[in-house]
Amino acid sequence: MANKVGLFFGSFNPIHIGHLIIANYMANYTTLDEVWFVVSPQNPFKEKKSLGNMYDRLEMVNLAIHESESLRSSNIEFSLPQPSYTIDTLIHLAEKYPNKSFSLIMGEDNLAGLPKWKNYEVILRDYPIYVYPRPGYDGGVLKEHPSITMTETPLMELSSTFIRQSVKEGKNIHFFTPDKVIEFIDKKGLYQ
Numbered sequence: 264m265a266n267k268v269g270l271f272f273g274s275f276n277p278i279h280i281g282h283l284i285i286a287n288y289m290a291n292y293t294t295l296d297e298v299w300f301v302v303s304p305q306n307p308f309k310e311k312k313s314l315g316n317m318y319d320r321l322e323m324v325n326l327a328i329h330e331s332e333s334l335r336s337s338n339i340e341f342s343l344p345q346p347s348y349t350i351d352t353l354i355h356l357a358e359k360y361p362n363k364s365f366s367l368i369m370g371e372d373n374l375a376g377l378p379k380w381k382n383y384e385v386i387l388r389d390y391p392i393y394v395y396p397r398p399g400y401d402g403g404v405l406k407e408h409p410s411i412t413m414t415e416t417p418l419m420e421l422s423s424t425f426i427r428q429s430v431k432e433g434k435n436i437h438f439f440t441p442d443k444v445i446e447f448i449d450k451k452g453l454y455q
Contacts, residue, residue: 269295269393270337270356271368272349274303276315277448278327279426279440281419283334285395288416289368290333293393298368299337300324301352304345315453317341326443350382353390366391371400374411430454 269289275282278300286298302324304317321338328334339356340347349367356365367390369377374394377383386392387410394402395416406413421439429436431454436445448454 266363267294267296267366268360268363269293269298269366269368270301270353271298272301272303272352274315274423275300275320275324276423277320277323277426277440277444277453279421279423279444280438281421283327283441284419285368285416286328286334287331288395288414289393292416293412293414295366295393297333297335299335300328301337301340303340303347319447319451319453323440323444323447326447327441329443348381350380350386353386366393368393368395370395370397371402371406372397374405375400375403377405427454 269286271282271286271289273282282300286300289295290298302317302321317338321336321341324336328336339359340352343351343355353365353367356363367386369392371394374392377386380386387405387408390410391412392410393412393414394406395414396418398418398420402411402413405411426436426439429439430448436448440448
């Protein structure tokens with residue numbers, strides 16, 4: 264049973280190959296046993312109206328990772344008060360899964376902004392953080408912190424915004440996201 268779980272928080276609106284490369288890297292090239300995609304109902308820093316339905320986004324994650332042994336999805340935040348703060352989710356998960364040790368996975372852009380997060384000192388004190396590179400960011404002063412592990416995850420300049428815009432413009436998104444996700448987007452008429 265996997266004990267070291269990396270939590271990859273995000274809107275995943277929709278999930279794409281960049282997310283999957285990051286998660287696969289973390290699950291196979293670090294000391295983590297598993298990576299959980301924690302689908303956020305609402306990110307406190309993002310406007311709610313721009314978000315796709317949380318159940319659709321969770322379903323797309325499940326479609327994307329269905330054959331993976333080390334990647335999972337989590338809807339833990341669906342039942343927590345909104346907006347959900349990472350520290351509250353971490354505390355909730357630790358209570359629900361006492362036999363697992365949780366770490367955070369985040370990009371250098373998020374690491375640079377971590378001091379704006381609720382109770383960020385507690386997060387840094389109690390949870391290891393695996394950081395993947397982001398173009399144009401260097402992680403800031405926190406990258407030297409003992410809780411931080413900078414990784415050499417392959418860089419992928421692909422965004423969910425780009426995919427949503429491409430769908431809206433009727434462009435081909437083949438290879439940007441798994442085929443099953445594309446089928447789901449088409450079937451539900453998402454991002455039109």
